[in-house]
Amino acid sequence: MRIELPNSYFEEVDNSIRLIWRNTLHADFEKALLEKAIRRKFKVKPEIHVEDGYLVVNTENEDIEKFIAFFIQSHLGEFLKSRYTRRKVVYIHEGMEVPLLGYNGFGLIDRGTNLIQIRGSTGCNVSCIFCSVDEGPYSRTRLLDYVVDIDYLLKWFDEVARFKGKGLEAHLDGQGEPLLYPFIVELVQGLRENPNVSVISMQSNGILLNDKLVEELAEAGLDRVNLSIHSLDPEKAKMLMGMKDYDLNHVLEMAEALVNAGIDVLLAPVIIFGINDNEAETFIEFARKIGAGKRWPALGFQNYVPYKFGRHPTVKFLSFKEFYTWLRNLEEKTGMRPLVLRPEHFGMHRRRFIPLQFHIGEVVKVKVILPGRIKGEMLGTARNRLIEIINTNAKVGEEIKVKIVRTRHGIYVGTPV
Ligand SMILES: C[S@@+](CC[C@H](N)C(=O)[O-])C[C@H]1O[C@@H](n2cnc3c(N)ncnc32)[C@H](O)[C@@H]1O
Numbered sequence: 001m002r003i004e005l006p007n008s009y010f011e012e013v014d015n016s017i018r019l020i021w022r023n024t025l026h027a028d029f030e031k032a033l034l035e036k037a038i039r040r041k042f043k044v045k046p047e048i049h050v051e052d053g054y055l056v057v058n059t060e061n062e063d064i065e066k067f068i069a070f071f072i073q074s075h076l077g078e079f080l081k082s083r084y085t086r087r088k089v090v091y092i093h094e095g096m097e098v099p100l101l102g103y104n105g106f107g108l109i110d111r112g113t114n115l116i117q118i119r120g121s122t123g124c125n126v127s128c129i130f131c132s133v134d135e136g137p138y139s140r141t142r143l144l145d146y147v148v149d150i151d152y153l154l155k156w157f158d159e160v161a162r163f164k165g166k167g168l169e170a171h172l173d174g175q176g177e178p179l180l181y182p183f184i185v186e187l188v189q190g191l192r193e194n195p196n197v198s199v200i201s202m203q204s205n206g207i208l209l210n211d212k213l214v215e216e217l218a219e220a221g222l223d224r225v226n227l228s229i230h231s232l233d234p235e236k237a238k239m240l241m242g243m244k245d246y247d248l249n250h251v252l253e254m255a256e257a258l259v260n261a262g263i264d265v266l267l268a269p270v271i272i273f274g275i276n277d278n279e280a281e282t283f284i285e286f287a288r289k290i291g292a293g294k295r296w297p298a299l300g301f302q303n304y305v306p307y308k309f310g311r312h313p314t315v316k317f318l319s320f321k322e323f324y325t326w327l328r329n330l331e332e333k334t335g336m337r338p339l340v341l342r343p344e345h346f347g348m349h350r351r352r353f354i355p356l357q358f359h360i361g362e363v364v365k366v367k368v369i370l371p372g373r374i375k376g377e378m379l380g381t382a383r384n385r386l387i388e389i390i391n392t393n394a395k396v397g398e399e400i401k402v403k404i405v406r407t408r409h410g411i412y413v414g415t416p417v
């Protein structure tokens with residue numbers, strides 16, 4: 001008898017049955033564990049193996065089939081891992097009562113404009129050598145990943161959108177790669193249904209795109225992708241993305257496929273002077289060739305910035321003043337405008353902030369609800385907001401007092417007192 005679960009297939013790995021769920025997540029169940037559970041319940045020991053992606057059990061007993069499906073689904077949360085980072089995944093859903101405002105790892109961020117950042121998951125499939133958040137399989141600091149349930153994320157978004165009003169841009173980004181979010185198409189669809197959303201955009205490295213996904217995203221209503229391509233030289237691109245099988249050609253093809261599907265493309269290379277600044281004109285040529293920048297600017301060159309918790313390939317970087325001079329010269333030389341980007345180019349304007357719940361210096365009683373992503377970090381909650389607690393060894397379930405040390409843009413950081 002073959003067992004099938006929605007959006008999933010199975011593989012056999014060593015002594016385990018691996019469930020691959022929505023292509024981006026997996027969970028390993030030891031065969032012995034599954035067999036023990038069945039033996040206990042039905043007093044039989046069936047043979048289990050995987051065939052063509054199906055889990056096959058040598059029984060015609062439908063109750064056993066149902067039991068196995070139920071057992072796997074109900075234990076999924078315990079074993080869930082990212083297929084790309086191999087880290088444990090904490091699946092956040094409504095029943096956990098985790099607020100989706102307050103933290104920059106997942107949920108929603110309001111920076112006082114009509115653009116709302118939406119972060120459905122953490123984790124990345126590559127490890128760029130300059131990554132501001134030290135992401136990807138080779139991260140040295142990130143200990144686990146989060147995935148937020150789609151219905152729960154949309155529920156919070158709808159509430160935020162009601163407060164913020166009409167003409168919003170819903171921007172899918174993250175401390176990681178948005179295309180790893182297992183419900184990315186459904187997320188775009190759900191956002192499109194919100195009457196206050198005018199534009200849906202995404203920041204992505206584009207690697208996981210394929211023709212089918214591009215079509216699905218276009219149909220769901222994605223308007224623009226800010227595509228991170230850092231070199232048009234295949235070898236240099238591999239080096240910058242920290243991935244030896246990075247297929248630049250595929251990403252370039254996908255850039256074109258996006259444009260052809262009616263999704264605007266903004267190329268967003270990070271410029272590290274001495275490494276890829278000499279490619280600026282080639283980027284501009286490529287953007288022109290594929291017809292990027294139909295409704296928004298075609299290029300968004302980014303200045304490399306060494307971040308505290310990021311990776312640092314070089315000690316040399318340009319001040320923003322020097323960077324803008326470089327961009328203006330490039331505008332003059334190539335006629336490509338605008339390269340110096342302003343919020344107006346994206347229809348962005350100031351909007352009333354969701355009111356802050358805490359002020360700096362305030363001491364708050366916080367319930368610790370989740371482990372954090374880096375050592376010494378935990379996530380706590382108070383007044384329906386998340387708070388990142390740093391320098392702590394508190395455990396989940398404890399109630400502790402923290403002093404709020406950061407509130408900027410509604411991202412709360414606290415230290416134990
Ligand atoms: C952290 S990434 C997340 C989204 C996605 N993974 C990507 O790379 O497009 C967000 C953007 O920041 C850029 N970025 C990463 N590290 C940076 C750094 N040190 N300085 C400037 N930009 C950086 C990335 O290239 C990307 O365009």
Ligand code: SF4
Pocket residue numbers: 124125126127128131132133134135136175176177205228
């Ligand atoms: S910059 Fe983006 S693509 Fe590169 S490692 Fe960081 S999150 Fe991943």
